[in-house]
Structure formats: C-alpha cells, structure tokens
Amino acid sequence: MELRQLQYFVRVARLQHVTKAAEELHVAQSAVSRQIHRLEEELGVHLFVQKGRNVQLTPVGQLFLRRAESLLTDLDRAVLEIQEFLDxxxxxxxxxxxxxxxxxxxxxxxxxxxxxxxxxxxxxxxxxxxxxxxxxxxxxxxxxxxxxxxxxxxxxxxxxxLTEELFAILPETHPLALEVSIDLAQLKDESFVLFSPGYSLRSLVWEACKNAGFTPRIGFESEETDTIRGLVAAGMGVSLLPEMALYQTSAMMPAVVKVKSPHVTRxxxxxxxxxxxxxxxxxxxxxxxxxxxxxxxxxx
Missing domain, CATH: 3.40.190.10 (Periplasmic binding protein-like II)
Structure with missing residues (x-):
C-alpha cells in the first residue's frame, strides 16, 4: 500500500467524484482510477460504487476512510513536528x-x-x-x-x-435604556433576540432568565453577534451580550445597561x-x- 494511494482515495471520497479529485490533485483521471483500483485489489474489497456521474463509499469504504484520514493527519503532524524541531x-x-x-x-x-x-x-x-x-x-x-x-x-x-460580564442591550428608545443598572426580571415581558440553538451564549442567557423567574420569549434567533446587536438597535427586541461583543461601534448600536440581578458572567x-x-x-x-x-x- 502506497501513501499516494491513500491520498488519492481520501480526495475521491471527499469529493465523491474521480474527475474532480484528479483536477485537484493535478494528475490524469486515469492515474487516480488506476491507484484506487490497485488499492481495492490489495484490500480485497470495493471501496466505491458508481452513482450516476459520482461515486459513493461502500460501508467498508466509509470504515477505511476514517482510518486513512487519521493516518494522513498523523503523517502531516509528524512532518510539521520535524519542521518545528528544526525551526x-x-x-x-x-x-x-x-x-x-x-x-x-x-x-x-x-x-x-x-x-x-x-x-x-x-x-x-x-x-x-x-x-x-x-x-x-x-x-x-x-x-x-x-x-x-x-x-x-x-x-x-x-x-x-478569563471571566466576562454580560450586559443587557436595549433599543435606545426603550424606557430602561438610560438606567445605570436593571434587574433582569424587568425584561420579562420583552421579546428576546437570542443566539441559535447550539450556541453556549443562548444557554447562558436562557438560564439567567430562568433564575430571574421567567422564560424568555424569543422573537428572533441569529448565529452572529453583529446581527443580534443590530436587531436590538432596530427595536426588534432585547438581549444579553458579553462585554467583548460590545466594543465594536456602528451606526446601529443599542443601549447597554448593567444587569445587577442576577449577575451574569461567562x-x-x-x-x-x-x-x-x-x-x-x-x-x-x-x-x-x-x-x-x-x-x-x-x-x-
């Protein structure tokens, strides 16, 4: 089994297409097909099946891909470690x-x-x-x-x-926007702009609201801090963001108010x-x- 065969196999598996893999590898399509065939002969199994113009991994091909990727990653790291040892x-x-x-x-x-x-x-x-x-x-x-x-x-x-404090962000026209600090419970009737499920800040804000005695009503969800900040500035709701997310300034900036109870940090x-x-x-x-x-x- 040759290193080149593993490299060709992984590239074809990722792209699910022999011609595209050959283009990325800067070799002829026939060379890729030949090396894949030799690899399958040596292993005694079929690694791919044809599916239209594409190829698809067989179950044993999926198993071999995980091992091949791991081997190539270890080899890359070994080469890098040698280079780092030298410089x-x-x-x-x-x-x-x-x-x-x-x-x-x-x-x-x-x-x-x-x-x-x-x-x-x-x-x-x-x-x-x-x-x-x-x-x-x-x-x-x-x-x-x-x-x-x-x-x-x-x-x-x-x-x-690092431990960082979270602040309430409100539209500038909000009745609480000029307060120095507020209790989170004062926002219990507001619509919240939160991070999408899977983001840790969503869970943190959700838990803080529960500790303040209410379940937040979600008006909008986003995966970007800038979007959340902009939606709040546009009057679409309220939210909590860490201090670090509030350093950037733009034309659409919400009011920032300290939350005194509960004290929310990450x-x-x-x-x-x-x-x-x-x-x-x-x-x-x-x-x-x-x-x-x-x-x-x-x-x-």
Missing part, C-alpha cells in the same frame, strides 16, 4: 474559537504573539461549543478558546483564562487534548497566552 519560529498553530471572540480577543492575542514570533503561521477555525471540543479531540486543531470552560471532560483539559477557557504533548510552537503560544491573560490583558 520552531516557522511552525503553524491551529486555533479554534467561537464567533463571539473573533472581533476583539483573537486579533489582540495573535497580534501580541506575532510581535515576539513574527514567522509563526496561524490556521483558524470558528465553531460552536460542541464542534470546538470535537475538533480538539479529533486533532483537527491544537488549541481552542471555548465558553463556558468545560468543568470536566475525558479527552480535553485546560484552564479558565468563563472563557483554553483547551487542548488530554495527555498529549503539544508541538513546540503550540506550547510556546500556550505559555504566552497563560502569561498574557494573567499579567497583560485588559478588557479594552
């Missing part, structure tokens, strides 16, 4: 984070790190709580900022690096795979982040 300053860091950290936090910490290590490359992946944990476990990313920080997980470990953690030694360049970044949040980070 850590030229390595790559794969970092995941939720959308709510993308505007303010991530650019700040990456810019601060790149001042010290200008040649280090970054590959970013945004996602929701569950997908970020899965990407860390599956070695798709090295580190992830995540909120809330998981109390316990069998396959990831990490630290809380934890932001930095997670990595349990029991695995980080590559040199990732360890450099990890140590930098822990020091940065302890000694240098300020909210604005």
């Amino acid at each position: 850590p300053e030229a390595g790559e860091i794969r970092l995941g984070f939720p959308h709510s950290l993308g505007y303010h936090l991530i650019p700040r910490v990456v810019a601060a790190f790149r001042k010290l290590h200008p040649n280090v490359k970054f590959r970013f992946r945004q996602g929701m709580y569950a997908s970020l944990i899965r990407d860390v476990v599956d070695a798709e990313i090295d580190l992830a900022f995540i909120s809330p920080h998981p109390d316990k997980h069998d396959h990831v470990t990490g630290e809380v690096v 934890t932001i953690g930095l997670i990595r795979r349990e029991g695995e030694k980080l590559p040199t360049v990732v360890q450099m970044f990890h140590s930098f982040l822990l020091d940065y949040f302890q000694n240098e980070y300020t909210p604005r």
Whole structure:
C-alpha cells in the first residue's frame, strides 16, 4: 500500500467524484482510477460504487476512510513536528474559537504573539461549543478558546483564562435604556433576540432568565453577534451580550445597561487534548497566552 494511494482515495471520497479529485490533485483521471483500483485489489474489497456521474463509499469504504484520514493527519503532524524541531519560529498553530471572540480577543492575542514570533503561521477555525471540543479531540486543531470552560471532560483539559460580564442591550428608545443598572426580571415581558440553538451564549442567557423567574420569549434567533446587536438597535427586541461583543461601534448600536440581578458572567477557557504533548510552537503560544491573560490583558 502506497501513501499516494491513500491520498488519492481520501480526495475521491471527499469529493465523491474521480474527475474532480484528479483536477485537484493535478494528475490524469486515469492515474487516480488506476491507484484506487490497485488499492481495492490489495484490500480485497470495493471501496466505491458508481452513482450516476459520482461515486459513493461502500460501508467498508466509509470504515477505511476514517482510518486513512487519521493516518494522513498523523503523517502531516509528524512532518510539521520535524519542521518545528528544526525551526520552531516557522511552525503553524491551529486555533479554534467561537464567533463571539473573533472581533476583539483573537486579533489582540495573535497580534501580541506575532510581535515576539513574527514567522509563526496561524490556521483558524470558528465553531460552536460542541464542534470546538470535537475538533480538539479529533486533532483537527491544537488549541481552542471555548465558553463556558468545560468543568470536566475525558479527552480535553485546560484552564479558565478569563471571566466576562454580560450586559443587557436595549433599543435606545426603550424606557430602561438610560438606567445605570436593571434587574433582569424587568425584561420579562420583552421579546428576546437570542443566539441559535447550539450556541453556549443562548444557554447562558436562557438560564439567567430562568433564575430571574421567567422564560424568555424569543422573537428572533441569529448565529452572529453583529446581527443580534443590530436587531436590538432596530427595536426588534432585547438581549444579553458579553462585554467583548460590545466594543465594536456602528451606526446601529443599542443601549447597554448593567444587569445587577442576577449577575451574569461567562468563563472563557483554553483547551487542548488530554495527555498529549503539544508541538513546540503550540506550547510556546500556550505559555504566552497563560502569561498574557494573567499579567497583560485588559478588557479594552
């Protein structure tokens, strides 16, 4: 079995099309078909079945794909580790984070790190709580900022690096918009603009409302902080957002009011795979982040 055969197989499996795979690999279609055929002969199974102009994995093909992808990922990481051993300053860091950290936090910490290590490359992946944990476990990313920080997980470990307060956001014409602080219960009759299901901030706001004695009535849902902020500014409802999501200014800005009861906060953690030694360049970044949040980070 050759490495080239695995690479061709994975590309065809992902695209479900031999011709498209050949184009991406910059080889002839016949070369791809020949290598796939040889691989099937060696394994003694059919990995694909024809489905119109496309191909589809057989059940055993699906099983083999998982193993092949894992092998190729391990090989890529091995090559990268050797390169980093020779020159850590030229390595790559794969970092995941939720959308709510993308505007303010991530650019700040990456810019601060790149001042010290200008040649280090970054590959970013945004996602929701569950997908970020899965990407860390599956070695798709090295580190992830995540909120809330998981109390316990069998396959990831990490630290809380930041605790952040959530504020009520209201249309500027709202009767409570000029208040210094409010009780969350004062918004019990309002329509809420919340994150879509699966986002941790939705669960956090929902739980805060329950603790205040009411179930929030949902008027709109969104996957983007900017959209939620804009909808509230346009008078479509109220919401709660973390302080970090309120630094950006635009023509459509809501009023921001402190919530005194219940006091609502979120934890932001930095997670990595349990029991695995980080590559040199990732360890450099990890140590930098822990020091940065302890000694240098300020909210604005």
